[in-house]
Amino acid sequence: MDTMKDLVADFSELFVLVGRKDNRIPLSLFLVICFNLFLAPVVQAAIPGEAPRWQAYTIGLLGLAIASLSIYLFVVIFQPEKF
Secondary structure, three states, rough: OOHHHHHHHHHHHHHHHHHHHHHHHHHHHHHHHHHHHHHHHHHHHHOOOOOOHHHHHHHHHHHHHHHHHHHHHHHHOOOOOOO
8 A cells, every 4th residue: 555655656747847947848759759658659650561660660750740839830830929
């Protein structure tokens, strides 16, 4: 039962870490890299033929960069007073 309390304490520390403003950029980069680990095998399966693994990771990162840039530009266009 003591391990459950430790696990809850660890998760509460994680939520405090996520909520702090000075940790947003490193946390965002970490989440993008983690998401790319799930996205790269899908991209590699969709590429016809035998493609190298680094190419799948590169295409996945490029797709994530394009998606994040389009979301950012969408927010900037429709909420310009925030910027």
